[in-house]
Amino acid sequence: MSPIPGSGLAKGLAVTLRTMTKKTVTAQYPDVQPELPPRSRGVIGLFEENCTVCMLCARECPDWCIYIDSHKETVPAAVPGGRERSRNVLDRFAIDFSLCMYCGICIEVCPFDALFWSPEFEYAETDIRELTHERDKLREWMWTVPAPPALDPGAEEPKEIGAARKTAEKLAAAEADASTPPGVGTPPGVGGVPPGAAERPADESGPASGQGGPA
Amino acid sequence: MTFAAAATHGFLSPAGVEIAFLLVGVVTLGAAVITVTTRQLVHAALWLVVALGGLAVEYLLLTAEFIAWVQVLIYVGSVVVLLLFGLMLTKAPIGRSPDADSGNRWVALAVAAVAAASLVWVVVDAFRTTWIDLDGPAQGSTKVSGEILFRHWVLPFEALSVLLLAALIGAIVLSRRDGEEPGKVPASRTAPAARGGKDSSSGRADRSAREGNS
Amino acid sequence: MNDALDVAFRLIVVFAVFLVLPLVIGQTEHKVMAHMQGRLGPMYAGGFHGWAQLVADGVKFAQKEDVVPAEADRRVFQLAPAVALLPYLLVLVAIPIGPSEGAVGQVVDAGIFFVLAVMGVGVLGSLMAGWASANKFSLLGGLRTAAQLLAYELPMLLTAASVAMAAGTVSLPGILNAFEWWWLPWQIVGAIVFFVAGLAELQRPPFDMPVADSEIIFGAYTEYTGLRFALFLLAEYAGIVVLCGLTTVLFLGGWHGPFGADGLGWVWTLLKIAVLAFIVIWLRVTYPRMREDQLQKLAWTVLIPLALAQIALTGIVKVVI
Numbered sequence: 001m002s003p004i005p006g007s008g009l010a011k012g013l014a015v016t017l018r019t020m021t022k023k024t025v026t027a028q029y030p031d032v033q034p035e036l037p038p039r040s041r042g043v044i045g046l047f048e049e050n051c052t053v054c055m056l057c058a059r060e061c062p063d064w065c066i067y068i069d070s071h072k073e074t075v076p077a078a079v080p081g082g083r084e085r086s087r088n089v090l091d092r093f094a095i096d097f098s099l100c101m102y103c104g105i106c107i108e109v110c111p112f113d114a115l116f117w118s119p120e121f122e123y124a125e126t127d128i129r130e131l132t133h134e135r136d137k138l139r140e141w142m143w144t145v146p147a148p149p150a151l152d153p154g155a156e157e158p159k160e161i162g163a164a165r166k167t168a169e170k171l172a173a174a175e176a177d178a179s180t181p182p183g184v185g186t187p188p189g190v191g192g193v194p195p196g197a198a199e200r201p202a203d204e205s206g207p208a209s210g211q212g213g214p215a
Numbered sequence: 216m217t218f219a220a221a222a223t224h225g226f227l228s229p230a231g232v233e234i235a236f237l238l239v240g241v242v243t244l245g246a247a248v249i250t251v252t253t254r255q256l257v258h259a260a261l262w263l264v265v266a267l268g269g270l271a272v273e274y275l276l277l278t279a280e281f282i283a284w285v286q287v288l289i290y291v292g293s294v295v296v297l298l299l300f301g302l303m304l305t306k307a308p309i310g311r312s313p314d315a316d317s318g319n320r321w322v323a324l325a326v327a328a329v330a331a332a333s334l335v336w337v338v339v340d341a342f343r344t345t346w347i348d349l350d351g352p353a354q355g356s357t358k359v360s361g362e363i364l365f366r367h368w369v370l371p372f373e374a375l376s377v378l379l380l381a382a383l384i385g386a387i388v389l390s391r392r393d394g395e396e397p398g399k400v401p402a403s404r405t406a407p408a409a410r411g412g413k414d415s416s417s418g419r420a421d422r423s424a425r426e427g428n429s
Numbered sequence: 430m431n432d433a434l435d436v437a438f439r440l441i442v443v444f445a446v447f448l449v450l451p452l453v454i455g456q457t458e459h460k461v462m463a464h465m466q467g468r469l470g471p472m473y474a475g476g477f478h479g480w481a482q483l484v485a486d487g488v489k490f491a492q493k494e495d496v497v498p499a500e501a502d503r504r505v506f507q508l509a510p511a512v513a514l515l516p517y518l519l520v521l522v523a524i525p526i527g528p529s530e531g532a533v534g535q536v537v538d539a540g541i542f543f544v545l546a547v548m549g550v551g552v553l554g555s556l557m558a559g560w561a562s563a564n565k566f567s568l569l570g571g572l573r574t575a576a577q578l579l580a581y582e583l584p585m586l587l588t589a590a591s592v593a594m595a596a597g598t599v600s601l602p603g604i605l606n607a608f609e610w611w612w613l614p615w616q617i618v619g620a621i622v623f624f625v626a627g628l629a630e631l632q633r634p635p636f637d638m639p640v641a642d643s644e645i646i647f648g649a650y651t652e653y654t655g656l657r658f659a660l661f662l663l664a665e666y667a668g669i670v671v672l673c674g675l676t677t678v679l680f681l682g683g684w685h686g687p688f689g690a691d692g693l694g695w696v697w698t699l700l701k702i703a704v705l706a707f708i709v710i711w712l713r714v715t716y717p718r719m720r721e722d723q724l725q726k727l728a729w730t731v732l733i734p735l736a737l738a739q740i741a742l743t744g745i746v747k748v749v750i
Contacts, residue, residue: 012715016465026469257560261505264553284542288586292549293579299556300575309502309563357539357599 038149040119041102045141046093050114053088057106057115065099066106067092067132095138097123098131116145236276243269251323254311260298267291277347279355436535440522443534447518451666452483458710459483465714486659493655500563501652509561510653510660513554516547517667524674525602527684527694533602540601541589544675545582548630551664552578555632555639558661559649570648573639573721577629580728581636584626587736588619591743592679605683612682615746619739620680622732624705627672629724631665633709635716638724673705674698681705 027034036042053070069092075085107115118141125131151158157165246265253259267290274283317323347354364372456471459482463470475481497503522534523543530536537543552575559571593599595616596607629636640648650661677683681701684694719727 009716013711016711016715019467020461020465022467024464024467024469026467028469028472255502257502257505261553261557280539281542284539284546288542288546288549292546292552292582296549296552296556296575296579299553299560300572300579303556303560303568303572303575307560309500309561353538357542 036119038146039117041104041117042119042121043097043123043141044095044100044107044138045116045118045145046095046135046138047114047116047142048090048093048135048139050112051090051093052112052114053090054111056109056111060105060109061100062103062105063099063101065096067094067096069093090135093135093138094132096132098128116142118142118144119146120144232276236273239269239272239276243273251327252320254313254316255309256307256312257299257302257309260295260302263298264291264295267295274355277355278353279360280353281355281357281360283355439534443522444518447521447667447670450670451663452487454669454706454710455483455662455666456480457706458713461707461710462714465711490656490659495656496652496654498563498652502561502563505557505561506652507657509554509558510657510664511554512557513551514660514664514667516551516554517664517671519547520544520671521667521674523601524671524678525605525683526698528605528691529694530602532684532695536600536602538600540604541593541599541679544601545586545589548671549582551668554664555649558653562649562652564652566645566647567649567651570639570645570651573645574632574649576721577632577636577639577724577728580725581626581629581732584622584728584732584736585630587733588616588623588626588739589679591619591736591740592616594740594743594747601678605678605685608682608685610682610685613680616680616739616743618735618742620676622736622739623680624672624676624708626728626732627676628709628712629728631668631672633665633669634713635719636724637718638721641718669706669709670702673702673709676705677701 053068055068055070058064058066058068068090070088070090072086073089075087077084104117107117120141123133243266246262246269250259250262250266253262267286271283271286271291274280274286353359460470460478471479471482473479474485497506520543523537523540525533555574555578556571559567559569559574562568592604595612596604598604598607632639638644640650645651650658653661677698683701684690684698686694686697690697
């Protein structure tokens with residue numbers, strides 16, 4: 001079926017006219033902020049209170065862009081007659097963002113949740129030496145870290161929440177059993193679990209969810 | 216552009232028109248002289264534009280409006296463009312062309328002067344008693360030209376159109392000749408090549424024979 | 430004295446239109462082309478949707494250095510933009526926008542001939558630019574320009590002659606006075622041929638082979654910078670104004686309209702010019718460039734026979750009626 005001569009030309013004209021009437025998706029950036037997807041990696045923020053200066057992040061960084069200085073301080077014994085404890089004190093924590101490749105290994109590897117991703121991206125400098133940011137700037141970026149996005153509806157329950165739920169259920173079951181006459185056997189190891197489970201929920205005081213968060 | 220036409224007292228009085236006519240004529244003559252004497256080819260074409268434009272202005276001054284614009288349209292718009300096109304195709308250089316001079320400028324000047332003198336004498340003698348009334352109705356407007364052309368001068372008009380048709384057909388025939396007769400032209404082209412080929416192959420055979428012998 | 434003042438005033442008005450309308454069309458092209466390509470176009474210059482973009486461009490061009498290539502022919506190089514630009518100014522003088530006697534710069538009796546003759550001179554500007562630039566690409570562009578513009582002058586002339594036949598006069602106000610609404614279908618073939626040939630005369634896409642920037646940089650205008658370049662661009666947009674004006678006057682009935690043609694004839698004229706300018710921009714955005722041989726084939730084997738057929742039709746109808 002040969003096309004009418006000129007139909008291709010007319011179709012072309014129709015396409016351009018239709019595009020002209022559609023709303024453009026151009027976002028005019030400096031006047032309008034871009035809509036970033038969740039968990040966008042903009043810059044790394046440091047929550048000093050959580051940092052124990054274990055130096056895992058500096059060691060695991062592929063680019064060696066994290067600079068950490070620290071010294072040890074002795075802390076007097078908590079109990080009279082006890083041993084003195086030593087504590088690491090952070091002197092300098094700097095990330096050289098001209099080297100950083102935004103892989104996020106430092107954040108994944110930190111056992112104490114001291115490093116976080118922030119979607120902040122407007123920190124360009126005119127001199128490359130000014131791209132090395134110290135702890136004060138890294139702390140400032142902490143306040144731009146968003147709450148972690150909600151889990152997918154069909155996702156697996158996080159392990160710690162599962163463990164806490166199970167211990168709470170067992171505790172409830174044990175109390176229910178204690179109110180009924182003993183005779184209903186309880187598993188032998190159940191006594192050791194509640195104290196540990198009671199401690200862990202209290203630990204979740206940091207700004208993020210627990211260690212080894214949802215993958 | 217019709218400032219000397221139908222109005223009874225135009226912007227320029229008849230004496231003014233004559234002065235303007237003379238001045239434009241001098242400019243046209245100057246441009247024509249430069250056209251034939253300059254050593255830069257493309258400049259010659261551009262001065263020709265000035266000369267032809269000057270002629271168009273002269274036509275306007277004589278109230279021949281139609282022919283003035285036709286002059287611009289055909290000569291300046293087409294003929295000069297064609298000239299420039301040909302010049303550029305043959306790589307007209309910027310600056311002087313050393314071979315733009317044919318070497319017989321004095322003979323050329325003499326011939327031009329004699330031709331101009333005879334033309335002027337013949338034309339002035341023929342039209343000595345004809346006057347253009349610049350104050351009356353325009354005689355060169357499109358309407359008037361059309362009427363005169365198709366009433367009194369139809370036969371020359373048709374003859375000229377036949378001439379143009381012949382020129383057009385001749386141009387088409389000339390430009391088609393290379394593709395029209397493939398038997399003739401490639402044969403004449405390959406014959407010298409074949410002879411050249413035979414010569415070189417025989418030369419090679421001789422040389423190898425000589426080398427074989429020695 | 431009054432006459433001289435009147436003439437001077439008209440010339441000033443025509444000059445103002447010559448400077449303003451091409452800029453309006455240029456700004457429209459920026460925005461329309463942008464939206465047809467799914468983007469926004471100029472947004473900053475002048476604050477409101479970038480209306481002053483071309484004004485800013487003009488200022489930018491004016492403050493640039495005036496460069497003439499070392500090997501170029503200075504005089505010809507410097508004169509070329511003027512030769513390309515002035516013809517469009519002269520043509521604007523002759524285009525009528527309203528029904529009254531004074532709605533035209535100057536009444537030119539040989540209207541169509543004057544217009545087409547003067548537009549033919551504009552070709553020389555491109556040729557001069559192409560040759561004088563001492564640049565192979567410019568020379569190629571100039572050659573392409575010459576071939577294309579020569580080829581497309583004929584269809585323009587023939588279709589304009591068809592309208593002159595229908596009206597019985599070559600003067601533009603005269604043609605408009607003789608216009609009837611049923612000329613629209615009668616001359617429709619001529620209108621399309623005239624418009625297409627005019628686009629090719631202006632070197633607008635899809636006929637922009639002489640200035641094809643992916644092949645010969647910018648053709649004849651490659652070596653031009655600053656104000657001279659701006660003048661060439663102004664010549665292109667002034668040409669669009671002239672082409673749309675001429676098509677409106679010759680084929681679309683100029684100031685005629687369904688109502689209010691007496692007092693508001695100029696509104697109809699401007700409206701029709703605006704629609705045609707939009708079509709010129711629309712064609713630029715939509716169609717790819719035509720090759721040189723396709724260009725020439727279109728002119729000689731399609732447009733000229735159509736124009737001749739239109740003349741034949743006009744003649745027949747004129748004799749019958």
